[in-house]
Amino acid sequence: MSETIKINIRDLNLHAGKNHILKNVNISVPKNKITVILGPSGCGKTTLLKTLNRLTDLNPEIRVTGSIQIDEEDILHTTSDIHDIRKRMGLLSQRPYPLPMSIFNNVAFGLKISGRRRKKILHKRVEHYLRQASLWDEVQHRLREPAISLSIGQQQRLCLARGLAVDPDIILADEPTSALDPVSSAAIEEKFIELKNNYTIVVVTHILRQARRIADHVVFMYMGEVVEQGPAAEILHNPQMEKTRQYLNGAFY
Amino acid sequence: MKLNFRKTEEYFFRLVMLACTVVIVAALLVIIFSILKRGLPSLSWEMISQKPKGGFYFGKEGGILNAIMGSLYLAIGATVIAMFVGVPVALYMNVHILKRKYMVNTMRFLLDLLCGIPSIVYGAFAFTIMVMIGLRTSLLAGMLTVAVFIIPIIIRAMDEVLRTIPRGLMEASLSVGATKGEVAYKIFIRQSFPGLVTALLLSFGRAIGDAAAVLFTAGFTDNIPSSLTQPAATLPLSIFFQLGSPMEEVKNRAYAAAIILTLIVLLLSVASRYFSRRYKKHSIKF
Numbered sequence A: 001m002s003e004t005i006k007i008n009i010r011d012l013n014l015h016a017g018k019n020h021i022l023k024n025v026n027i028s029v030p031k032n033k034i035t036v037i038l039g040p041s042g043c044g045k046t047t048l049l050k051t052l053n054r055l056t057d058l059n060p061e062i063r064v065t066g067s068i069q070i071d072e073e074d075i076l077h078t079t080s081d082i083h084d085i086r087k088r089m090g091l092l093s094q095r096p097y098p099l100p101m102s103i104f105n106n107v108a109f110g111l112k113i114s115g116r117r118r119k120k121i122l123h124k125r126v127e128h129y130l131r132q133a134s135l136w137d138e139v140q141h142r143l144r145e146p147a148i149s150l151s152i153g154q155q156q157r158l159c160l161a162r163g164l165a166v167d168p169d170i171i172l173a174d175e176p177t178s179a180l181d182p183v184s185s186a187a188i189e190e191k192f193i194e195l196k197n198n199y200t201i202v203v204v205t206h207i208l209r210q211a212r213r214i215a216d217h218v219v220f221m222y223m224g225e226v227v228e229q230g231p232a233a234e235i236l237h238n239p240q241m242e243k244t245r246q247y248l249n250g251a252f253y
Numbered sequence B: 001m002k003l004n005f006r007k008t009e010e011y012f013f014r015l016v017m018l019a020c021t022v023v024i025v026a027a028l029l030v031i032i033f034s035i036l037k038r039g040l041p042s043l044s045w046e047m048i049s050q051k052p053k054g055g056f057y058f059g060k061e062g063g064i065l066n067a068i069m070g071s072l073y074l075a076i077g078a079t080v081i082a083m084f085v086g087v088p089v090a091l092y093m094n095v096h097i098l099k100r101k102y103m104v105n106t107m108r109f110l111l112d113l114l115c116g117i118p119s120i121v122y123g124a125f126a127f128t129i130m131v132m133i134g135l136r137t138s139l140l141a142g143m144l145t146v147a148v149f150i151i152p153i154i155i156r157a158m159d160e161v162l163r164t165i166p167r168g169l170m171e172a173s174l175s176v177g178a179t180k181g182e183v184a185y186k187i188f189i190r191q192s193f194p195g196l197v198t199a200l201l202l203s204f205g206r207a208i209g210d211a212a213a214v215l216f217t218a219g220f221t222d223n224i225p226s227s228l229t230q231p232a233a234t235l236p237l238s239i240f241f242q243l244g245s246p247m248e249e250v251k252n253r254a255y256a257a258a259i260i261l262t263l264i265v266l267l268l269s270v271a272s273r274y275f276s277r278r279y280k281k282h283s284i285k286f
């Protein structure tokens, strides 16, 4: 089976002030697969995800060079609208950040600001995405309640629904289960496996077992550099680099 | 031995805190009590329903409706103006230039300085400008002057609430395609709504209680202003003039006016608390 490359990161360097945070990063993310970025804390995983979403633009201290090709378009050097680029990627963060509004409006927010305001259509879409995030059954009778009335696990699934609602083809998730209980974590993992048929998914984690459960493709990072990458089976069971081997054996976190 | 010391220390500081609380509460009660004691007997329907008649400040009939209406117009107008200028600035600081730390911190420093300048300086400054462009004392001049001196208060009060919003909320909003403007006016405003209400209340209190800034700019009159270009009376100045009277009876009326001023602020505070609670339920707790 030949695989298509969805995201192609070439010679990416990121400096924040004097700190060189990402060093010559080259990563190929295959389409419709789950790519897991592994690495000890502080190695630059979060920064890498934010660069993909151009959230790094917010910080004037940060300088990024290199290229990130998504479907042949270099999102670092493009004339496309930054907001359209961000809409192509759903984002899940380490802990859920629901918006200060009702459950319904959390999912509808992205649709509304993109100009879709017809009540009937909105309602259909919201239901669709809540179902996709396996949340509909739990919230269908309380759509007008504040999003914060949900449990943390439900909030994270709400954030997933909100991200899916703007119709991205990529999902970026930064340790999406680290604040969740085991049941909610398992629900998110299952969801990812289900969603990968239609989405390209990039998950940052430092939980090895999670990587083993969901990864198709693994990238191992250390101190801002990519040490090794490839199909999950190869990297997780037969790593070529000494650093990777040490990490997999639990020599450091 | 060590534990004993810590126990004594704990006991000592609790005593200090208790003493401070007692002093503050007692002082407050004394103030309220003495205002009520002197003002209540003079408080009448006439006070709040009539304008002063000739010779009011020497004991003749009339009321302070001129000052009540003048103060309300002035404080509401100034607060609204200050809100429309101040809230965008606070949002701009916390959404658009959030990461330009040097700039934001400089602004905070300057705003804190502005908050500390006595209002009479604003009044004198505004008066100088009014003289320069040939403007007479008026409701509008008073409103603008008060607005200028409460703008820094609104900005800083809002800013203190907005800066507690974690970056994650902004990133989450941006990631579904929101612009920074949408983050500011659709997300941050909602999240900080209770803070906005507090900020408005705080500045309304300052606006309605201030005498110095309006002295030169709004002037004083026995009439209720019917347009922005007419001078306006204000409660604090009305209190001041009545206190200046040699007659005991008029002095007591000043205390009645103080009760009215306090009641206005109290009513508004209760109303806004009720209002903000209805919105608070959506605010995310971090």
Ligand SMILES: Nc1ncnc2c1ncn2[C@@H]1O[C@H](COP(=O)(O)OP(=O)(O)O)[C@@H](O)[C@H]1O
Residues within 6 Å of the ligand: A016, A017, A019, A021, A039, A040, A041, A042, A043, A044, A045, A046, A047, A048, A059
């Ligand atoms: N804005 C910034 N300015 C300076 N250093 C930063 C900034 N953001 C992140 N870093 C540093 O970059 C490194 C990588 O951080 P991060 O991407 O959060 O790592 P991870 O997610 O893998 O734990 C850390 O050493 C962190 O201190």
Ligand SMILES: [Mg+2]
Residues within 6 Å of the ligand: A042, A045, A046, A174
């Ligand atoms: Mg991280």
